Amino acid sequence: MDEKAVAFKVIRNLIFILAAIVVLWSMKLQVFEGKKYSRLSEENRIRRKFNPAPRGRILDRHGQEIANTRPGFYVSVVRAVIDQLTLSTLSDILSMEETEIIEKSKIEKNPFSPVKIAHDISYAQLSLIEEKADVFSGVEVGVEPLRNYPYEELFFHVIGYVGEITCEEIEKDKTYILGDYIGKMGLERYYENILRGANGVEYVEVDARGKEVSKITEKRSIPPTAGVDVLTTMDLALSESVAVYLEDHEKAACVCLDPQSGEILVLYSKPSFDPNLFTHGLQKKEWDILNNDPDAPMYNRAVMSCYPPGSTFKPFIALAALDSKTVGEEKRFERCLGEYRLGRRTFRCWKKHGSLDLTGAIVNSCDIYFYQLGRLTGVDTIADRANRIGFGKKTGIDLLNEKQGILPDRKWFEKRYGYNWTQGHVFNLSIGQGDLLVSPLQLACAFAIFANLGRIPIPHIISRTDTTYFTADISQEAIETVCEALAGVVDHGTGTLARVPGVEVCGKTGTSQNPHGEDHSLFVGFAPADNPRILVCLIVENAGHGGSVAAPITGRIIKSYLNSLQQELSEISLEQ
């Protein structure tokens, strides 16, 4: 029995030791690390759920919605609990690759947090998922406010678009979370902070499969704050008209503004793109097609494309000459016989104009007159006055990515061509060709100097009462002289097709030389001459002469806008 007593003691002690180890180990978990595990347990159980705020609307000048929100269904997955069956079924329903779903869900580091993998799913898809709700694990469906652009591609370049936030964007601004939408372009981006609103926070209890079980009331939830609406100066009806007038042309840009206040009425660029497609989340393939399209639909031609202004620059040469008192209005040069020789080179005019004074040269857009005028005025004076008017500088519109164009001066020429640059370069500058590049918006603002008799407003799309102006410091007399000539252009010159019955229209035609194909057709005009309410700068790519294509369309735009103003006035008086 002695043997048995020893064995008894050995086993008994072993049991006590093991029991003590278990108790001590439990104590370590429950007492010393208890807080940590409580926290982990709460993190398991409680999920902070963000309720996205509806984005502020974007309104046209009459308060009509040109961007609003609508409810859309999204699908999110919890990576940690999704199983193979769920994954393959979901991939069939959403027609997404399984790897794509997994890839998307990996954006979120915490595998227990749901990640939105598809937005704006159809009712058919929604009901298929709801049907499988009991079988699925780690899949949630919810409603979120989605951006909606009722006029599709009409305002794409002004409004821009919103897209799901990227990790890099979150790095820059930590107030965003994954799954948020952010303005990527245009007004959406420029006024992002006004439009975005603030996400609401809610605490919910979830089970192991990531399904919501109940709301948690001990922790106070914060409702989402909707974004603030942005009232713009855009004119919906006029924009639609412009789109209709330009139906037959593939590529064009049009800027309409109120020259007195700088309010942008229309900012149109063609070809365009339906920004609603971004809301679904574009596939990489679609993106590539969009970005590599030779017609560049993503490009806002009105503020980002720079063209040689052609003859539309002639009024500014005249302005420089008159302001610097180089010549007077009555100045006549050598007669225009269709060509002009400078050394061994021959410069041509598009027509034999004969002898003209300055007004006549503008009205008939005589190149040979302006070669000589430019030569006499000199590159320094031209560059100085053009710079004062705003060429070669950004206008300061409330859009990002505005281009400043190129205004060549003596320094620029020297840098570009060395000391060999010649009068020929100045000749080209004098008729707005060659190295000079302007954006349609820039040209429109420059013409505001005539419409506004000296003051140039800084253009803006957001509605505001305090327009900022800058004064070009050009003599009033010179401006008035050129302005009269601009009226002549439409009345009996190259721009007669822009005439609007009963209204005096001022304007200038232009043909922008295009080394890659047919020339671009330009027209800049404003009306009524005595109290300008609208200024239009239109460029139609590859359409030929300004007088034949751009001028008549500009005339229709001006007519359409002035008619609508008339109607508004009569409506107001009727109400009174």
Added chain:
Amino acid sequence: MIKKIDPGIVWLTGALSLLGVMMIYSTAGSAIMTRQITWLIFSILVAIIFSRISPRIWLNLSPVIYSLSIVMIVIILFKSDIYPKRWIKFGDFSIQPSEFAKFATVLMLASYLSTRKKLQSFSDMAVPIAITGLPAVLIFLEPDLGAAQIFLPILIVMSYWAGMSGVKILILFSPFVSAAASFSIYTWVVYMAILMVFLYFRKQLTDLVYGFASNSLVGLIMPLLWSSLKTYQQKRIIAFFSPWLDPQGMSWQIIQSKIAIGSGGLFGKGFLSGTQKKLEFLPERHTDFIFSCLGEEFGLVGITVVLGLYVYLIYRLLRLAKETRNRFSSIFVSGIMIWIAYQTFINIGVTIGLLPVTGVPLPFISYGGSALLACFMAIGVSLSISKTKLAY
């Protein structure tokens, strides 16, 4: 002659079983609980009947019972088309032959060891190894690593209790340590060095030769054996050593179990209020991980009380084994004791993250009819032994 059963064993098993019913209600609801209660009532009846059967009858029946249980496992190995091959279906309910094999093997081993008055050399261990090895290997083939492993401690403790030298047993089973150490070449070399020094000073040639040969062999073939393990078994072992590496895979169970127990704190979240359990973060809530739920709802206090009940029950069995004069009965009770003790320790050790995950039920508490019935059969025989413990 005392003709009274041990009251401690009765109320301890009763308390643990009722606690089990309570926890099954908390983790799986009333339907599952009802099933467990049905099993419990049946098990109690069986235990009462068994407690009235004389130990001598068990001794005589042991070869029959042992053979039957082996046959049952062989049948499912060949006939069952459900993988893993662990259950036999009888209409509405199914039983797990491996649970009854534990009872049968303890019985058989006790009966064999009781006939041997002296256990001295390694060769005396051949038959006990065969008796326990046969069901262990068959169950391992099902495969059910959790159930197969129990036969090793049963063999060790029962032989020890029967009079085998402790040092001899240690040397005999040292290859298992060698196997564990072989996962790292450094630990293995250190282990071998210590073993060789020990054997050298023991000055017994057979021990030295056996110890060196078996340990070297196992240490060399272990890496090969590792690669033959099922992927899920390998994963379980890997997950044990680095649970946070792969929080969604196998280690999910360990992590969630530790979170459940750890978040229970000192006093727990309260009965039926465990969030880990309720929201189904806890896997195998009413079976292998029922202790995690207990820790979550009753805290350290609850764990200590339950552990106290187990330790006291095991102690009572151990004392019964010591006090029982009949050699067969004494060895049998020691087997019952280590069976319950080992399963308790492994199960709790797994849930608190002390041991790698192996599917072992917690005696009396985990849901499962076969395990409950087998334990009650063992308790029934123990009670009948307690009545006659002073008889030779």
